[in-house]
Amino acid sequence: MKNKLIVLFASALLLGGCGTGPSSKNGAVDDSDSGWKSLKTVSGREIIAELKQTVEETPKRDERATIETPPEFEEPTKETVEDLNVKAIEGPAVFQAVEKVYGEGGIHHEGVIFFELQTKGAAQSGVWIGLKEPDERVQQLIDLLQPKVDAGEILAEPIYIFRSPHTEKELYELQDEVAEALKGLESERGSFGLYVDVITGNIEITHDFLKPEQQEKLREQFADHTINIEQDGRMVPEPGESTIIAPEQTYTDKPVTEGGFILEAGDGRIFVAGGTESVVFYKFPEADKLKAGQRVNVERSGPILESYPGQGTAKFVEVLPDYKPAGAKLSESQAVAKALEVAGERLSNGYVVIEEVSFDENEKKWVFKLLPDDGEGTLEVADQ
Template sequence: MRNMIFMAGITIALLLGGCGTEGTDRATDTSSVKQDSWRVIKTVGGRDIIAELKQSVEESSQRDLIAQEQLTSTDYTEGYFGNPSKELEEDMAVQAIEGPVAINAVEEVYGADGGLDKEGVLFFENQQDGAAQSGIWIGLKDPDSRLQQVLDILQQKVDAGEILAEPIYIFRSPHTQHELYVQQDKVAKAVDELFDGRGSYSVSVDTISGEISIGHDFLKTEQQQKLEKQFPDYALNFNQEGSMVAEPGQSSVIKPKKFGTETPVEEGGFVLETSNGSFLVAGGTEGAVSYSFPEADQLTVGQRVKVEATGALAESYPAQGTAKFVEILPDYRPAGAMLSESQVVEKAIQENANDFIVIEKVSYEPVRSVWTLILNDERVLEIEDR
């Protein structure tokens, strides 16, 4: 199954930090500002800063009040974003205060719905993720007078004590979001030409670094090298996701060395149904999933299996996906028992044909010669060992 995920690189992090730079003034007459007047002021985090806001007021009581409110939220107190810390406090404050104001200013000047995409990028960085400095970053490839309009809007907010100047960074970006999207699409098309229907892949671009990540489970070394030669100016990062798909002619069914065992097996889920090219598994340590699998005819109802999927699972119940490998686990048959675990599970499925049962645990009671099956809804089924 092909799994193409083109992740928009303009990802806004949940936690965004705020510490920063010293501000300087610029003229407010936008007509006098030309593209080549935006010179590099300094470098922060390896990026060329071309404009700054001035922290014109000493107290920002309105901003402080909102920042304190973040510390009483359950997201902070219950550690949803991580352990409470000074860094996390700053991250959450910038997310709630400077972030929305800066985004609104950019959209007012450049237009909403991706108006900045052809001019530059916008992203957040936070200390919780390891950034040396936190804040919201506005990057422009070829800045013009519109940047001054953004600065004027934001400076008014700083002067009013609504936001701080420090967490807002304005820099010269080497690329625009639109350019990154184009690069991403070109790489995705090239990967798709190498895709033969076995396995899956995803292509995403990082707005901050411009790196294009290719997640896959089928690209061989020579194919990766071919892509690198095809796109010498792109930063490609290959991530193998799980095992590589089986080679042509190689089975994707992993059989046990011994099909039977007297030791209870705890791993895997139970095959509840098989059909031409698909099977349904649920219970045990596996979720309820209907898998597409060309070798489903090699599986039998009741077997305990472990499944390695390829690509994403469709959110339904049962979920739907594609199996890359299916490992058949040894069939548990206690000493002295007439039936094996797989036979018991098959029998339980047959006896409950009108009911979708999910078996969480199977155990055998030798004194009564009875198998006990515990379902996920806490029901208990008993099957006589005969």
């Protein structure tokens, strides 16, 4: 599984000081070692340089600013508006300056860059530039951004320059190391999700196979880092444990609305579609114990490939009670199996995706509402 570094967002706000010209030092430099001293701490981070809010009026920024929350947001809030403005105004200015000073992708080797947003739980909106070994290029950044502040194009307050304990490159390398360690522990049917938080450097793992002793082994192997491990769904079954969950009752006279329908079953895979399930081929070792027409809930293991139909691995398959109305000769699963035979003769793709199933007691027939892509609005099967 290809794992990608995911940048998480949070937020904070840096209060600007008195005005200075763009060529002056907006941070404290330690001349003894050419390093940048700490000015203060914000959100637990060591601020090494800051812009100055030199003007009170910002007409150029105001022209671009969102005044009200866009209609796609259900609850208009001041915090949402501030987040949107920082992302749309200060964000691009900072990213352009960083690229100009460090080159395209250069910040990847020097540190990190990220937003923190109030709508993601942070205290205030901000865009953060973190540098592991800050040098004279910090002043170059300031010299590019301060004139924009002076001209009223951007605000100084939401822009932070701090000393980062890591670079993005280091985090990518750490993620690759953890991924290799996880692959060595992975069971045949297990899966994991992995990312390293750019802001904290913490390793975040989701899984459905790691036993407590394996988790402890990981923490020992990466003792210099915080590892957060979360179980994703049920654990994969132990050898000999059935992966089919049978219903408490075989039949029910009440319509079942959850789950999807098995269209094919056998040779180590099942094809499930319709109802509340997506259209997916699943690898499933116990496929031969299932039948086309059954309504099931599928608990997957790992990602679903974005093809059509999708492709994935089923960890557990829950067979749902078979709907059999009073007076009907067929059960729902039997009617679906017949519908699949008819569909195979009439549809170019060879399968049908059923949205809904109903039983017409007066005319003694089963009516299937199909997805529009299947070329037919409905399909009917006589109850016999």
